[in-house]
Amino acid sequence: MGRLDGKAAIVTGGTDGIGYAIVKRLLDEGTSVLFCGRSQDRGDAALARLGSDRARFMVTDVAEEAEVEALIAGAVEHFGKLDIIVNNAAVAAVALIEEHSTEAWRRSNAVNYDSVFFASRAAIPHLRKTKGTIINIASISGLGGEGAYPSYSAQKGAVIQLTRAMAVYHAREGIRINAICPGFIETPATDAFKALPDLLESWIEGIPAQRPGQPEEIASVVAFLASDDASFMHGSIVVADGGVSASSGQPTQVPLG
Ligand SMILES: NC(=O)c1ccc[n+]([C@@H]2O[C@H](COP(=O)([O-])OP(=O)(O)OC[C@H]3O[C@@H](n4cnc5c(N)ncnc54)[C@H](O)[C@@H]3O)[C@@H](O)[C@H]2O)c1
Numbered sequence: 712m713g714r715l716d717g718k719a720a721i722v723t724g725g726t727d728g729i730g731y732a733i734v735k736r737l738l739d740e741g742t743s744v745l746f747c748g749r750s751q752d753r754g755d756a757a758l759a760r761l762g763s764d765r766a767r768f769m770v771t772d773v774a775e776e777a778e779v780e781a782l783i784a785g786a787v788e789h790f791g792k793l794d795i796i797v798n799n800a801a802v803a804a805v806a807l808i809e810e811h812s813t814e815a816w817r818r819s820n821a822v823n824y825d826s827v828f829f830a831s832r833a834a835i836p837h838l839r840k841t842k843g844t845i846i847n848i849a850s851i852s853g854l855g856g857e858g859a860y861p862s863y864s865a866q867k868g869a870v871i872q873l874t875r876a877m878a879v880y881h882a883r884e885g886i887r888i889n890a891i892c893p894g895f896i897e898t899p900a901t902d903a904f905k906a907l908p909d910l911l912e913s914w915i916e917g918i919p920a921q922r923p924g925q926p927e928e929i930a931s932v933v934a935f936l937a938s939d940d941a942s943f944m945h946g947s948i949v950v951a952d953g954g955v956s957a958s959s960g961q962p963t964q965v966p967l968g
Contacts, residue, residue: 721746723826724800729898730748742765743765745768773829796843835881889947
């Protein structure tokens with residue numbers, strides 16, 4: 712028996728990385744999960760790895776309003792209800808503002824921020840019936856300014872603020888809406904840094920826990936927030952970053968006497 716037995720969930724961007732770990736954890740907790748991504752092949756590969764008859768996949772580009780609406784309608788049609796939606800899919804456009812193309816700005820805005828709006832608007836009528844929950848995967852890049860990824864930083868900041876604003880109203884209806892801010896987590900999205908060992912070393916040096924996080928360490932926070940153990944949590948922004956955002960940024964190796 713899992714903590715989330717009999718629940719029905721949607722996870723966006725569930726074929727790889729953190730999203731895949733979330734799908735797996737929700738299945739392990741007893742939930743039925745419809746997850747999405749842009750490629751049927753990657754969806755089929757993820758389904759094969761998961762090996763669960765409670766998992767389903769649907770090709771969806773979360774930047775497209777109609778596709779997100781079809782995803783939510785598909786879950787309700789198949790499961791008969793919706794209890795949990797995890798807005799996880801995102802992309803990071805690495806470009807300083809003066810070098811940022813308008814096209815990449817608009818595309819990343821649509822994937823990272825518009826998608827949360829589309830999914831929330833379509834899901835809320837169903838979540839009202841189940842007293843369900845929305846969990847948005849934001850980032851610590853949305854808490855502090857991220858020099859190398861200004862668009863991503865701003866979009867994640869917007870996701871955090873949308874989370875709070877929606878949570879404040881919908882709490883009275885029993886819908887809980889929270890966000891998670893991961894720090895550096897090892898996923899396909901961060902694999903590119905392995906080719907930059909000096910950068911990677913100094914990055915990890917700056918993490919108080921002295922290591923990157925694993926996707927399962929975010930999935931476990933999702934399982935908690937989705938469960939009744941988090942029943943009084945509305946609009947919480949939960950950080951899981953190995954201590955990065957707790958730091959003042961001052962060096963820790965000071966002489967102590
Ligand atoms: N990895 C990290 O260090 C880290 C840190 C902070 C926050 N996050 C956040 O965690 C979430 C997952 O990140 P990750 O590292 O696992 O990324 P990832 O790139 O490994 O996985 C992202 C998933 O989203 C999917 N996706 C991307 N664009 C999509 C679209 N338009 N429509 C549908 N699916 C789409 C991808 O196919 C993939 O399955 C993201 O919201 C990311 O911003 C990650």
